[in-house]
Amino acid sequence: MSNTLAWNELLATRASRMRASEIRELLKLLDQPDIISFAGGIPDPSLFPAEAAKNATVDILSDPKSAAQAMQYSVSEGYAPLRAWIASHMGRLGVACTADNILITNGSQQGLDFLAKLLISPGDTALVTAPTYLGALQAFNPYEPRYDRLNTDGGNVTPAEFEARARDAGGRVKFAYVVPDFANPTGETMSLAARQSLLDMASDLDIAIIEDTAYEALRFEGEPVTPILALDIARQGHIDATRTVYCGTFSKTIAPAYRVGWICAAAPLISKLVLVKQAADLHSSTINQMVMHAIASGHYDAQVEAARDLYRGRRDALVSALERDMPAGVSWTKPEGGLFVWVTLPEAIDGAALLARAIAEERVAFVPGAAFFATDVKRNTIRLNFSSPNEAQINEGIRRLARLIRNS
Amino acid sequence: MSNTLAWNELLATRASRMRASEIRELLKLLDQPDIISFAGGIPDPSLFPAEAAKNATVDILSDPKSAAQAMQYSVSEGYAPLRAWIASHMGRLGVACTADNILITNGSQQGLDFLAKLLISPGDTALVTAPTYLGALQAFNPYEPRYDRLNTDGGNVTPAEFEARARDAGGRVKFAYVVPDFANPTGETMSLAARQSLLDMASDLDIAIIEDTAYEALRFEGEPVTPILALDIARQGHIDATRTVYCGTFSKTIAPAYRVGWICAAAPLISKLVLVKQAADLHSSTINQMVMHAIASGHYDAQVEAARDLYRGRRDALVSALERDMPAGVSWTKPEGGLFVWVTLPEAIDGAALLARAIAEERVAFVPGAAFFATDVKRNTIRLNFSSPNEAQINEGIRRLARLIRNS
Numbered sequence: 028m029s030n031t032l033a034w035n036e037l038l039a040t041r042a043s044r045m046r047a048s049e050i051r052e053l054l055k056l057l058d059q060p061d062i063i064s065f066a067g068g069i070p071d072p073s074l075f076p077a078e079a080a081k082n083a084t085v086d087i088l089s090d091p092k093s094a095a096q097a098m099q100y101s102v103s104e105g106y107a108p109l110r111a112w113i114a115s116h117m118g119r120l121g122v123a124c125t126a127d128n129i130l131i132t133n134g135s136q137q138g139l140d141f142l143a144k145l146l147i148s149p150g151d152t153a154l155v156t157a158p159t160y161l162g163a164l165q166a167f168n169p170y171e172p173r174y175d176r177l178n179t180d181g182g183n184v185t186p187a188e189f190e191a192r193a194r195d196a197g198g199r200v201k202f203a204y205v206v207p208d209f210a211n212p213t214g215e216t217m218s219l220a221a222r223q224s225l226l227d228m229a230s231d232l233d234i235a236i237i238e239d240t241a242y243e244a245l246r247f248e249g250e251p252v253t254p255i256l257a258l259d260i261a262r263q264g265h266i267d268a269t270r271t272v273y274c275g276t277f278s279k280t281i282a283p284a285y286r287v288g289w290i291c292a293a294a295p296l297i298s299k300l301v302l303v304k305q306a307a308d309l310h311s312s313t314i315n316q317m318v319m320h321a322i323a324s325g326h327y328d329a330q331v332e333a334a335r336d337l338y339r340g341r342r343d344a345l346v347s348a349l350e351r352d353m354p355a356g357v358s359w360t361k362p363e364g365g366l367f368v369w370v371t372l373p374e375a376i377d378g379a380a381l382l383a384r385a386i387a388e389e390r391v392a393f394v395p396g397a398a399f400f401a402t403d404v405k406r407n408t409i410r411l412n413f414s415s416p417n418e419a420q421i422n423e424g425i426r427r428l429a430r431l432i433r434n435s
Numbered sequence: 436m437s438n439t440l441a442w443n444e445l446l447a448t449r450a451s452r453m454r455a456s457e458i459r460e461l462l463k464l465l466d467q468p469d470i471i472s473f474a475g476g477i478p479d480p481s482l483f484p485a486e487a488a489k490n491a492t493v494d495i496l497s498d499p500k501s502a503a504q505a506m507q508y509s510v511s512e513g514y515a516p517l518r519a520w521i522a523s524h525m526g527r528l529g530v531a532c533t534a535d536n537i538l539i540t541n542g543s544q545q546g547l548d549f550l551a552k553l554l555i556s557p558g559d560t561a562l563v564t565a566p567t568y569l570g571a572l573q574a575f576n577p578y579e580p581r582y583d584r585l586n587t588d589g590g591n592v593t594p595a596e597f598e599a600r601a602r603d604a605g606g607r608v609k610f611a612y613v614v615p616d617f618a619n620p621t622g623e624t625m626s627l628a629a630r631q632s633l634l635d636m637a638s639d640l641d642i643a644i645i646e647d648t649a650y651e652a653l654r655f656e657g658e659p660v661t662p663i664l665a666l667d668i669a670r671q672g673h674i675d676a677t678r679t680v681y682c683g684t685f686s687k688t689i690a691p692a693y694r695v696g697w698i699c700a701a702a703p704l705i706s707k708l709v710l711v712k713q714a715a716d717l718h719s720s721t722i723n724q725m726v727m728h729a730i731a732s733g734h735y736d737a738q739v740e741a742a743r744d745l746y747r748g749r750r751d752a753l754v755s756a757l758e759r760d761m762p763a764g765v766s767w768t769k770p771e772g773g774l775f776v777w778v779t780l781p782e783a784i785d786g787a788a789l790l791a792r793a794i795a796e797e798r799v800a801f802v803p804g805a806a807f808f809a810t811d812v813k814r815n816t817i818r819l820n821f822s823s824p825n826e827a828q829i830n831e832g833i834r835r836l837a838r839l840i841r842n843s
Contacts, residue, residue: 072503080506080722081496088489095480098488098690133541133716140715144577165714169552282506284721306573307548308541312720313692314488 062386063424065393065411068211068366074334075282076326083321087314097314103305104297105131105289106316112323113275113289120243121257122273124266127294130301131311133286135241138274139166141290141303142202142237147172151198154189158369158399158408160211160239163204174401177203179221186231202235202272203228207255209242209365212399212410216363222255226262229270236271242365244280244331247339249363256291267293279366280331281322285315338366341413344421352429359411366414369396372407376435381409384435389427470794471832473801473819476619476774482742483690484734491729495722505722511713512705513539513697514724520731521683521697528651529665530681532674535702538709539719541694543649546682547574549698549711550610550645555580559606562597566777566807566816568619568647571612582809585611587629594639610643610680611636615663617650617773620807620818624771630663634670637678644679650773652688652739655747657771664699675701687774688739689730693723746774752826753819753833760837767819774822777804780815784843789817792843797835 088094104110110126117124132138139162147153149171155163157176164174173196175189183189193200203225207217217225229236238255259269269292276288290300304310322330345368349359356373372378378395385391396408416424496502512518518534525532540546547570555561557579563571565584572582581604583597591597601608611633615625625633637644646663667677677700684696698708712718730738753776757767764781780786786803793799804816824832 069508072507075503075506077496077499077502077506081493084492084496085489088485088492091485094485095483098483098485098692099480100477100686100691133720136714137716162714162717165710169711169714278508283508283717284506286716286718286720302573303577306570306577307715308545308694309570310694312541312694312723315720315723 062390062392063416063420063427065391065413065416065421065424067412067415069415070279070283070334071337071414074330074337076322076330079322079326080282080318083318084314086321087317093317097317099313101310101313101316103310104301105129105311106313106320109287109316109320109323110289112320113291116323116327117273117275117291120251121253122266122291123260124291128266128291128297130290130297130304131316132274132288132290132304133308133311134278134283135239135274135276135288136162136166137286137307138272138288138290139163139204139237139239141300141307142235142272142274143167143170143172144307145299145303146201146235148198150196152189152193152196152200154200154203154234155401156205156210157401157403158212158396158405159204159401160206161399162211163239164401167204172201173198175200176402177205177225179205179207179217179225181221181224183228186228189232200232200234202237204237204239205255206239206241207243208240208252209245209362209367211241211365212367212394212396213369214360214362214365214367215369216252219252219258222252222258226255226258226271234270238271238273240273240275241279243275245334245338245366246364247335247342266291267295269293272296277319277323280327280334281319285312285319287311287315287319335364338364338414341416341418341421342368344418345411345413345425348422348425349429352425354429354433357432366412368411368413370409370411371405372409372432374407376432377406378409379406381431381435385428385431389431391424391427391431393428470798470800471824471828471835473799473821473824473829473832475820475823477823478687478691478742479745479822482738482745484730484738487730487734488690488726491726492722494729495725501725505725507721509718509721509724511718512709513537513719514721514728517695517724517728517731518697520728521699524731524735525681525683525699528659529661530674530699531668532699536674536699536705538698538705538712539724540682540696540698540712541716541719542686542691543647543682543684543696544570544574545694545715546680546696546698547571547612547645547647549708549715550643550680550682551575551578551580552715553707553711554609554643556606558604560597560601560604560608562608562611562642563809564613564618565809565811566620566804566813567612567809568614569807570619571647572809575612580609581606583608584810585613585633587613587615587625587633589629589632591636594636597640608640608642610645612645612647613663614647614649615651616648616660617653617770617775619649619773620775620802620804621777622768622770622773622775623777624660625663627660627666630660630666634663634667634679642678646679646681648681648683649687651683653742653746653774654772655743655750674699675703677701680704685727685731688735688742689727693720693727695719695723695727743772746772746822749821749824749826749829750776752829753821756830756833757837760833762837762841765837765840774820776819776821778817778819779813780817780840782815784840785814786817787814789839789843793836793839797839799832799835799839801836 110129147170153172154177256271256273259271273291518537555578561580562585664679664681667679681699767778
């Protein structure tokens with residue numbers, strides 16, 4: 028990051044361009060046990076396959092040869108059987124590829140960091156929706172992009188206008204970042220037509236599309252929409268000629284703490300990202316990749332089904348409670364999957380101010396929407412998570428929150 | 436990284452500034468079973484505490500509460516009991532600190548990446564020895580530093596001259612990077628006087644010192660030399676006023692594949708690095724940190740003692756074989772610890788050319804020294820690792836290598 032400070036000044040000042048600290052401080056407050064929290068974005072731990080993880084670990088570490096492999100340095104691209112499993116999994120999603128199209132990363136977050144590291148020079152432009160995933164902005168910010176607003180439901184400026192603005196800012200448009208399925212924070216899903224339009228625009232601009240699919244597996248109802256990468260392959264004839272970079276993860280389907288995600292993309296790009304991975308941390312944990320391979324091979328579909336069932340019930344409870352309790356002037360999304368509902372408040376209510384009162388007066392928490400905007404901030408918004416609170420907490424929490432909003 | 440290429444050009448060209456690919460290709464060749472390899476830098480897997488790792492994992496995953504913690508997202512700074520254990524371990528090394536001075540990283544490699552990310556803007560200067568650790572250069576290169584040569588045994592230009600050169604190159608001197616104990620690749624250790632001189636110079640320049648201690652625990656004989664960070668604390672009165680950033684790891688003492696290392700430094704710097712960690716990959720694997728805490732708490736000293744005993748014997752075998760077999764004109768270091776001996780060949784012999792012949796004619800491998808220089812390349816050098824080959828292989832391998840050198 029650009030830093031012209033000397034050592035002593037550096038120690039004394041805050042790191043530039045990282046406003047995540049405020050969010051972190053906020054989230055720490057929320058550990059207080061009497062607070063009903065819609066603030067997190069984490070899986071319900073009752074879904075974690077602890078027994079399968081234990082059995083896989085015991086199997087791996089009981090055999091001297093596999094134990095030696097599991098505890099030793101390994102290649103930067105990732106554990107070959109896991110890459111092969113993921114390639115096959117991608118095939119089931121409509122993405123024809125091989126293990127050469129897969130890089131293992133520490134969750135999809137590390138994929139976002141690597142892509143910004145590879146693509147962004149200071150002043151270059153990243154196209155992001157308003158709002159977008161806060162963690163993506165945190166991953167991109169150290170490389171000092173300029174952000175321009177991407178609309179996924181039409182109404183974009185022309186590619187030439189995007190280019191002209193980027194040039195005026197001293198760089199070029201480098202990528203468009205989207206969470207096409209049950210987006211964080213809105214819960215919304217891009218239609219097939221919206222995905223095709225985005226591909227048209229990316230082609231005109233000759234830029235990458237970063238397709239963040241963290242929540243893709245968590246569809247509660249309706250038909251899956253084809254991944255952008257699959258649409259790109261259909262246009263280009265082969266994955267190695269595509270511009271779409273798919274970032275996947277096991278964090279929401281199996282467990283986050285193994286830190287195993289992946290990038291699926293054109294093999295020439297994967298080759299470059301392998302070098303980025305090697306420079307960044309050599310490789311992802313060998314034993315974790317082996318354990319994840321065992322769990323994914325044996326239990327992936329059952330894990331996903333259990334998560335869908337649990338979260339579908341909570342989404343239903345949340346949407347019903349909102350319909351039951353919220354006053355006129357409040358609106359919300361009705362996601363077909365994922366972990367989040369996005370609420371738009373009356374114009375006069377600031378989400379951050381509401382949070383302060385919600386914690387103090389009603390012992391309810393959520394994330395103020397303003398945190399998710401790189402451009403065009405709408406302060407009268409909040410994000411509600413429904414994977415952590417249970418249905419009773421959801422009902423009681425929304426009752427309290429609605430009371431506060433009615434009195435605001 | 437600076438990248439003004441459009442997407443299609445990017446796919447068609449190699450990533451800039453990363454020559455690691457050649458090394459990787461080379462190392463892949465060395466998996467052939469009839470080759471005696473001095474090329475690696477990896478621990479002997481017979482030392483891995485597989486039973487302790489298995490027991491720790493079973494304990495953690497058998498209790499529902501600790502299983503839920505182990506598999507869930509966790510804080511970016513790291514698992515609190517592990518940070519506390521490391522703070523106490525640092526105290527034993529003479530570094531008075533608390534858990535607030537510790538950030539958990541994915542091995543020390545990730546620490547190097549983060550420090551370059553925080554400190555280096557393109558054109559800034561990093562001071563490195565010639566030779567230095569290749570992985571550090573790979574970590575730093577994406578941030579586009581200029582390198583200037585640091586001598587750890589005297590003979591440096593003045594701080595003013597370092598500054599003037601950095602200014603001429605369009606940046607500032609940002610840090611000095613050293614591996615003070617049994618360095619990779621030379622095996623050499625900085626004296627106390629050399630450490631004090633480096634602190635003097637860093638103070639004059641107002642720059643950070645990155646103290647990479649990957650091999651520090653592996654001392655076979657002689658007295659430990661005080662860590663630079665401890666000397667810095669003695670000067671400043673408190674760790675939070677120091678400029679030395681200590682990068683430690685369990686990779687060489689317990690096992691690399693858990694990817695658990697740490698940074699120990701002034702708390703204000705740790706606070707900034709926590710944000711870098713969060714942006715890069717949210718946090719290191721929770722379960723791996725919990726397992727590593729259990730192993731370190733119960734077995735650290737026994738692990739280190741076993742590693743010292745094994746590697747001491749191999750170092751002795753390697754140095755004896757070199758003395759026995761090498762012709763006049765070849766010299767080598769005699770490290771008191773670590774994993775490497777550095778060999779200087781007669782001027783006319785290029786290490787890379789020798790490697791090609793060594794593999795083809797004698798089935799022996801090593802790493803050519805040129806790979807380790809950011810400045811002032813000396814091609815008549817090679818690095819020999821003694822942690823992977825056993826004593827019989829060391830004897831036979833050096834016999835073959837000496838024969839080839841005599842005939843060169």
